[in-house]
Amino acid sequence: MYVSLLGEIEAQVAGRPLPLGGPHRISLLVLLALRAGSVVPASELIEALWDGAPPRSALANVHGHISALRNAMRVSGHPDAPERVLVTRSPGYLLDPALCQTDLGLFEELREQAWSVRADPAASAGLYAKALACWRGPALLDVGSAFLRRHAEHLEHRRLQTVCDMAEAQLELGLHDTVALELRPLVDANPYDERLRAVLMLALYRGSRQAEALTVYREGRRALIQDLGLEPGPELRQLEAAILTQESVRPATVPSLRTTLTPRQLPPAPPLLVGRSAQLDALHAALDGASPTSLPVLTITGPVGSGKSALALHLAHRLQEAHPDGQLYADLIEDPDRILGRFLGSLGVPPDSIPDPLPDRMALFRTLTADRRLLLLLDDAADESRVRSLLPGGPTCSVVITARRALTALDTTATIRLEPLPDHEAATLFTALTGTTPGPAVVGLCGGLPSAIRAAAALLQSRPHWLPSDLAAWLSDDHRRFNLLTIGDQNLQTSYTRVTSVLCAPARQALAVLARGPATPAHLSRVLSLPRAHAEDLLEYLVEHHLATPRRSGDTWTYVLPALLRLHLTRIAA
Structure with missing residues (x-):
């Protein structure tokens, strides 16, 4: 199936038109095609179809539109089962991009290719021209949904940026007059687009039309000030200054923001996630x-x-x-x-x-x-x-x-x-990592913290002659425990230092008191010579930062530190 979005909405199956039905069904197909390959939640489909005012039957209507589209594919002779093209997947639906292509997808692919060969202006300009040829008119033409009109505005902006990209490549080829002729009506229609205006100014200037370039700048500045109360941005002002002083200006001076790059920066996730x-x-x-x-x-x-x-x-x-x-x-x-x-x-x-x-x-x-x-x-x-x-x-x-x-x-x-893992989940994590049951002593000494459990599991695996009882014996030594519960840069001591070092001085003093044992607000007030209300605020501040745990004792609260944090603070004091 092929869906056309860059102009009047159309769909084809094997070259034959696919009947789409009424405006709601068209809007549903449009949103699925815009997000091809991604699950679109039913809630988002409802928002797009009824612009925030859905009827009670909205969900049932969405299911009905999905069934109708699948039936239309089936009648049109789609070579694949419609359920494989228009897939039901919680919490909504998706179009399989391998079985449903769009003119928008082709446009973006050609843009990416043009950007990748930007060192060759002729090849780059040719590919940008092919990308722009995908457009048959305004994006999502005649789609009435306000939700989808916002998408259409975004697509129109992408088209204008592509026009600028192609124009910059053409300027490298010396086509100054061609660029000026094509951009002038676009600048008039989009008076606040500073990049478009900058490329037009550059084309005029490099075509020995300095006065016209400065006129284009003044027209843009007047529109921005009168309509929006804004001065032109620094790039446009710098370009005007360069033209006034007759400096040599290349397209690189004009900001060219390539939005086709796809960053993938996530670090790998740990292989096991237990109890979450x-x-x-x-x-x-x-x-x-x-x-x-x-x-x-x-x-x-x-x-x-x-x-x-x-x-x-x-x-x-x-x-x-x-x-x-x-x-x-x-x-x-x-x-x-x-x-x-x-x-x-x-x-x-x-x-x-x-x-x-x-x-x-x-x-x-x-x-x-x-x-x-x-x-x-x-x-x-x-x-x-x-x-x-x-x-x-x-x-x-x-x-x-x-x-x-x-x-x-x-x-x-x-x-x-997140709270520390309960004992049975901590034991499950340790066993999954080592194949060995840890015993209650190891679990207790790790305080239910997954990072400590992972470190203890790694320690046992690095010393195959140990039993879990040996591990427990070593961890029970307070002087050794922090050094042992360390895997490379996963260091509890470093993490605690990072968190506590940014606390205010009174909060650090309160931690030092709690490191010696549980404390009530009255006790902290006496030790630090503070008003009781101030002591209560400090203790609750530590609770808020997960550095203390409150326990009710009668009519008051007693505050205690997590065992490993108390050990860390005791070592610092020593």
């Missing part, structure tokens, strides 16, 4: 139920060593299919401006076009991601400020965050808190 299936299901359900008009943000929080990153990686790898434009990864120990610089480079922005100020990087990143289906995994967020500047610009992306505490000041779709 309920959390995975909850995160999937939250993502499936997210509003189609807001950015889905999933947060995983929990104590050091509880497996936040492992769970996030398992989830992210499962979500790759639903995010075909790529996956970005960052460890948030790095500064946000440096992370944004790397992200922009990964999305195809040339190094000399990446702006320096953080706000400008944020703006460019959100522009580039506004309509892309990207997944971001942001690992080890200390607070909301480390995250906000890295959030993409549209609801078609998804963000997974691991955090040291719940990010309550951030608008999140869902937050789950």
Whole structure:
């Protein structure tokens, strides 16, 4: 089957038209074709068909439209079973891209080929021309859904960027007048597109029409100021300055943002994930139920060593299919401006076009991601400020965050808190890694932390002459345990230091008190000479950061440290 999206919506089977039915059925096919190869949740199909005001029968109507499309394929003589082309897969449906092709897919493939041969301007310009020939008119012509019109606007923007890409290749071939003639009406129709205007200015300037180039700049500046209250961006201003001083300007001076690159930055997920299936299901359900008009943000929080990153990686790898434009990864120990610089480079922005100020990087990143289906995994967020500047610009992306505490000041779709594994699941993980039952002593000494269990399992495997009882004996030595529970850079001591070093001084003092034993707010107040209310705030702050556990004792609370954290703090004090 072949679906045409770049113009009037059409579908063909073996060269024969496929009857599509009414506007709802057409909208359903359009969304499935736009997302070919990815599961489109039924909730998103309902949103596209009824623009947020569905009838009670919406879900049944969607199922009916799917059946009708399959029947139409069957009647048209599709060589494959319609159920293989239009596949039912929870929580919705997908079109198999191997059995259903689109003019949009061909357009993107030709764009990618043109970009790959950009060192040969003639070949690149020819491929860009073939890509633009895929367009028979405005994208998604006559589709009435407001939800899908936003997709159409994004596609029109891609077309204009491709026109600019081809024009830059033509400028390298000396076709200045041809470029100026073709771009002038497009600039008039899109007065706020600064890249389009810059390429037109460059074509006029390099064609010895300096006065006309400066007129194009002034027209654009007037439109931006009068209509939007904005000055032209720095690239356009720099180009105007270069023309005024008659500098030599090449197309590379004009920002050319290649959005066809597909970053795949996820680290590998650990091979085993034990005892977290309920959390995975909850995160999937939250993502499936997210509003189609807001950015889905999933947060995983929990104590050091509880497996936040492992769970996030398992989830992210499962979500790759639903995010075909790529996956970005960052460890948030790095500064946000440096992370944004790397992200922009990964999305195809040339190094000399990446702006320096953080706000400008944020703006460019959100522009580039506004309509892309990207997944971001942001690992080890200390607070909301480390995250906000890295959030993409549209609801078609998804963000997974691991955090040291719940990010309550951030608008999140869902937050789950990981706890240490119960003894039976910790034992299951150890046995799966070693083939040996650990015994209760080993499980207890690891505190239910998956990272500690993995380290203990690796230690036993590295010493085949040991029994689990030998491992327990070595781990029971407080002076040895932290050194033993280490696998390469998976070091509990380093992780605890990273978390506690950024705490305020009173919180670190409270930790030092708790390292000597459980404490109530009254006890902490006396030891640190603080008002009781201040002591209560400090203890709850530690709970919020997963560094202390509250236990009710009568009418008050007693706070205790996780065993391995207490051991870490005791060693520091020693």
